[in-house]
Each structure stands twice: as C-alpha cells, then as structure tokens.
Amino acid sequence: MTGKRREYDEEDVRVRPGRSSRPRTRTRPRHADAVDGFVIAVDRGRYTIVVDPGEPPVTAMRARELGRRSVVVGDRVALVGDVSGAEGALARIVRITERTSVLRRTADDDETTTEGRIERVVVANADQLVIVSSLADPPPRTGFIDRCLVAAYDADIExxxxxxxxxxxxxxxxxxxxxxxxxRSVRCRPDRPLDDLRAALTRRISVLVGHSGVGKSTLVNRLVPAADRAVGAVSAVGKGRHTSTSAVALRLPGAAGGRDDPGWIVDTPGVRSFGLAHVCADDLLHGFPDLVDGTLDCPPNCEHTAAEPSCALDAWVAEGHADPRRLGSYRRLLASRSRDEPAGDQTSM
Incomplete structure (x- = not known):
C-alpha cells in the first residue's frame, strides 16, 4: 500500500432515486381479457354492473388509470378482476366506452359552490327522455316540462x-x-294497461324524470314489478315529497340480450328543478322551435329578453304565431341562468 490519498469525483457517488423521482412508464396495460358491462347503479364509489343478463350483477370500483373520469349510470365499461358477482367480490373498471349521449342538469341553488352551480351528469347513453307529468294532484307544470325539453334537445335525445x-x-x-x-305523448291511467308506454320504451334506454308526486315511481313499479321503488303521498302543498333516492337502470321484463332486449328504464330521484346553466343562451331556443322563426327579424346580438326594445319575438307572438305563455317560459329560462334569479320551473296550467 502507498500512503497516497484517493481523490473522489461525482462518478463515485451513487444516487438512489426517491419515490417522487422514479421514472414512470406511459405504457398502460391493454387488459385484453376485460369483459364488457353496463352500469346500472352508483353508490359511494361502488358501481353495480350487469355483465350477463342471466347472472348476478358485478360490484366494481374505478381503476386508477381512469384518472378523474366519472362513471355514471348508463355507461358501458370494461371490467377486469373478479366478475363472478359473488358476495364480497370486487372487479375494476378499466375502460369507459365513448358515450353516445350525455344528459346533464345543473344542480339546485343550494348546491352552488364558489365557482358557480355544479353541473351533474344524470345518465349516459340514453336515447329517450320520458318527462312524467301528472294532469292533477299536482297539476302539470309546463315550466318544468320546458326545461326538460331543452335538456333533451341539448343532449340530442328524443x-x-x-x-x-x-x-x-x-x-x-x-x-x-x-x-x-x-x-310525442302517452297518457296513463291507474285502471288501464300501460301498452302505449311499453311500446314507446321497447328496445330503448329511457330516462324517466318528473317532480315528486306525479306518479313516476308508481309507473316504474308497474313496468318492472321487481323494482319495488318507494312510493309516497303528495304533500298538502302539492309539491310532493321525495320518494326515490338514487338513480338506477332497470331492465324491462322480457327476453334478455341481443336483438330481443326489451330495453332499459332509468328511474331518477324526484327533482325540484332541472337547472340549465350549462346550456348557452342561444341553445335554449332548441326547446322552443315555435319561436325560432320569430327571432329572424331580431337585430344582431339580441338577447330576446323583455327589456330588449328591438326584440322581434313580441311582435311574433302578438301576430298569433306562437302562444304568449311559451315566450314567457322562454324568457324565464333566460333569466334563471343567472344564479340570482329564481328557477321559474313551477308554472302550472
């Protein structure tokens, strides 16, 4: 040995990467063995999914690779893991099929955050919105129906x-x-079969919406007796009380799967309003096709409000081309897009 002192440089230092600096691959597993399923219920981070109509539904959670993507009733997804449907089994949702439609509503005023009203997805992949309204007890609320029509046209569903x-x-x-x-419309009586309604629902994914007390849950129980949806009485003030508490997709009775699939109905909780803050002002007119031609004579950038002196809609209605109540409903919807204005969906006939 010599007494010469060794010199060290940076090549002699071994650096161990920390947890936060470990390189991560962008390659994600392909999950070639994943099975397809249809989401029928969502409850606190757990998803109930039908894989095989003849087998028990599967309980699943979202896989981490989905990121912030939400999973809602009506989504078609790919699953891995335990898809047996056995008690205690848990699968993972690894993919969400591109949605054909998304029905949205803006949450009620009491759910407003500092960023504004919360936008909620009601259901994915529906092709029909069934607006349930009673003819009495409570009376029909055209303001609510108008809101639902706008939401349907905005989502491109019938x-x-x-x-x-x-x-x-x-x-x-x-x-x-x-x-x-x-x-399109159908009428239902408690003492008559629901043949017309069943025919309209066959082989479709239909979302049922309506105020509490209009008989929506009663209809669901008649269409799908095994559903056992809660039914309540209408309150003394006529507003009804909430009887359903969570959205759920229910298969209509009949042959299961393939071309003989009888269809699905999605029962939604009773709602007090159907917010439209997510719909731009111009698109609100989609729910009022009887007013569209009347706007052709409006000046550029006309807001179509009652305070707009040059709005041609007033003359259009005065000439008998449209019902003045329709114009009033449209303008209430315009006003309700501001968080400081009332929703205005309670207009009764």
Missing amino acids: PLLCLTKADLGDPAPVLEYYAELDL
Missing part, C-alpha cells in the same frame, strides 16, 4: 311526454300548449 293520472284531468290544455312542437 323527448316523450308521459301524462299520468289521466283519470283525474283533461290532457287537452297541455297537448294544445305543445301542439307546434310535434311532441
């Missing part, structure tokens, strides 16, 4: 007006109000 309690009220005023829209 609306269907379902009038319940037809034994207690005359449907003519409601149908006349929407005569210019060519809106």
Whole structure:
C-alpha cells in the first residue's frame, strides 16, 4: 500500500432515486381479457354492473388509470378482476366506452359552490327522455316540462311526454300548449294497461324524470314489478315529497340480450328543478322551435329578453304565431341562468 490519498469525483457517488423521482412508464396495460358491462347503479364509489343478463350483477370500483373520469349510470365499461358477482367480490373498471349521449342538469341553488352551480351528469347513453307529468294532484307544470325539453334537445335525445293520472284531468290544455312542437305523448291511467308506454320504451334506454308526486315511481313499479321503488303521498302543498333516492337502470321484463332486449328504464330521484346553466343562451331556443322563426327579424346580438326594445319575438307572438305563455317560459329560462334569479320551473296550467 502507498500512503497516497484517493481523490473522489461525482462518478463515485451513487444516487438512489426517491419515490417522487422514479421514472414512470406511459405504457398502460391493454387488459385484453376485460369483459364488457353496463352500469346500472352508483353508490359511494361502488358501481353495480350487469355483465350477463342471466347472472348476478358485478360490484366494481374505478381503476386508477381512469384518472378523474366519472362513471355514471348508463355507461358501458370494461371490467377486469373478479366478475363472478359473488358476495364480497370486487372487479375494476378499466375502460369507459365513448358515450353516445350525455344528459346533464345543473344542480339546485343550494348546491352552488364558489365557482358557480355544479353541473351533474344524470345518465349516459340514453336515447329517450320520458318527462312524467301528472294532469292533477299536482297539476302539470309546463315550466318544468320546458326545461326538460331543452335538456333533451341539448343532449340530442328524443323527448316523450308521459301524462299520468289521466283519470283525474283533461290532457287537452297541455297537448294544445305543445301542439307546434310535434311532441310525442302517452297518457296513463291507474285502471288501464300501460301498452302505449311499453311500446314507446321497447328496445330503448329511457330516462324517466318528473317532480315528486306525479306518479313516476308508481309507473316504474308497474313496468318492472321487481323494482319495488318507494312510493309516497303528495304533500298538502302539492309539491310532493321525495320518494326515490338514487338513480338506477332497470331492465324491462322480457327476453334478455341481443336483438330481443326489451330495453332499459332509468328511474331518477324526484327533482325540484332541472337547472340549465350549462346550456348557452342561444341553445335554449332548441326547446322552443315555435319561436325560432320569430327571432329572424331580431337585430344582431339580441338577447330576446323583455327589456330588449328591438326584440322581434313580441311582435311574433302578438301576430298569433306562437302562444304568449311559451315566450314567457322562454324568457324565464333566460333569466334563471343567472344564479340570482329564481328557477321559474313551477308554472302550472
């Protein structure tokens, strides 16, 4: 040995990477063995999914690779893990198929954050929105129906007006109000079969929306007896009380799977309003096709409000081209897009 002192440089230092500096690959597993499923319920981070109509539903959680992507009722997903449906089994959702439609609503005023009203996805991949309205007890609320129509047209899904309690009220005023829209409708009585409604729901994914007390849950129980959706009485003030608490997709009775699939209905909780803050002002007109031609004579950038002196809609209505109530409803929707204005969806006939 010599007494010469060794010199060290940076090549002699071994650096161990910390947890935060470990290189991560962008390659994600392909999950070639994943199976397809249909989300029928969501509850606190757990998803109930139908893989095989003849087998028990699968409980699953979201895989980390999905990031912030939400999973909602109606989504078609790919699953890995335990898809047996056995008690205690848990699968993972690793992919979400591109949605064909997304029905949204803006949350109620009491759910507003500092960033504004919360936008909620009601259901994915629906192709029909069934607007349930009673003809009496409570009376039909055209303001709510108008909101639902706008939401349906915005989501590019077909609306269907379902009038319940037809034994207690005359449907003519409601149908006349929407005569210019060519809106499909069915009428339901508690003492008559639901043949017309069943025919309209067959082989489709339909979302049922309606105020509490209009008989929506009663309809669901008649269509799908095994559903056992909660039913409650209408309150003394006519607003009803919430009886359903969570959205769920229910398969209509009949042959399962393939071309013989009888269809699905998505029952939604009773809602007090159907917020439209996510719909731009111009798109609100999609729910009022009877007013569209009247805006052709409006000046550029006309806001179509009652305070707009040059808005041509007033003359359009005065000349008898549209029902003045329709113009009033449209302008209430315009006003309700501001968080400081009332929702205005309670207008009754």
